[in-house]
Amino acid sequence: MFIREKSELKTNKLYYNFPIILVGYKDDKFNYNATTTSASYSLGNTINIGIKSDSNSTKLIKKYKEFTINIPSKELMSEVEICGLFSGNNKLQQADMPYTIGKYVNAPLIDECIISFECKVIKSYDFEGYTHFLGEIKRRIADKDLVAKDGSLKSEEISTIHYVGCSKERIYRYVSSDNAKTGTFAFGGHTSCG
Numbered sequence: 001m002f003i004r005e006k007s008e009l010k011t012n013k014l015y016y017n018f019p020i021i022l023v024g025y026k027d028d029k030f031n032y033n034a035t036t037t038s039a040s041y042s043l044g045n046t047i048n049i050g051i052k053s054d055s056n057s058t059k060l061i062k063k064y065k066e067f068t069i070n071i072p073s074k075e076l077m078s079e080v081e082i083c084g085l086f087s088g089n090n091k092l093q094q095a096d097m098p099y100t101i102g103k104y105v106n107a108p109l110i111d112e113c114i115i116s117f118e119c120k121v122i123k124s125y126d127f128e129g130y131t132h133f134l135g136e137i138k139r140r141i142a143d144k145d146l147v148a149k150d151g152s153l154k155s156e157e158i159s160t161i162h163y164v165g166c167s168k169e170r171i172y173r174y175v176s177s178d179n180a181k182t183g184t185f186a187f188g189g190h191t192s193c194g
């Protein structure tokens, strides 16, 4: 055990390594669209995402009550920035990203992403300029190479992009190949958690 000395952080936002996702949705003007987000978490069959309330994506997800989650890896950095820096544009076209419409939702699954979810909005609320959506996951798909014969995820092969930083500066970081199984440290690797 050791004690870490602490210093006060002077920032009004702090991202301690959040995975970057591309949220897909139906768009009135461009048919389908996508927006970059780092605010998300998934629990069981649900996922929560947070997007600025005045964004094009929020307006449209509120209207159609459906969205997709698409997980990009390192090769899609320019697509990530296009979908994150050009509000209101036709970003799937601008980034030249092929997509397939969902089986259960009328929203785009981005073909080049390694994992995608189809989601229906259960509820949403606005707070301090952001809209938080709670989605029910209707379907999960992944790159064939990431799916084992029994349909489980080859977790050690996932490579994602993460967002880290504060109000001064934010950077991208990539997942390394350093892995450990859940339960390794407390029980020697034998556990089943949520």
Ligand SMILES: Cc1cc2nc3c(=O)[nH]c(=O)nc-3n(C[C@H](O)[C@H](O)[C@H](O)COP(=O)(O)O)c2cc1C
Pocket: 020, 035, 036, 037, 038, 039, 050, 051, 052, 054, 055, 056, 057, 058, 080, 081, 083, 084, 085, 086, 087, 088, 089, 163
């Ligand atoms: C790496 C990255 C992460 C982002 N994460 C978020 C986020 O978590 N929430 C959010 O509201 N905006 C986030 N943004 C900004 C939105 O993507 C940006 O406001 C976008 O242009 C909105 O587009 P729209 O108005 O077409 O929906 C992020 C941008 C980048 C580049």
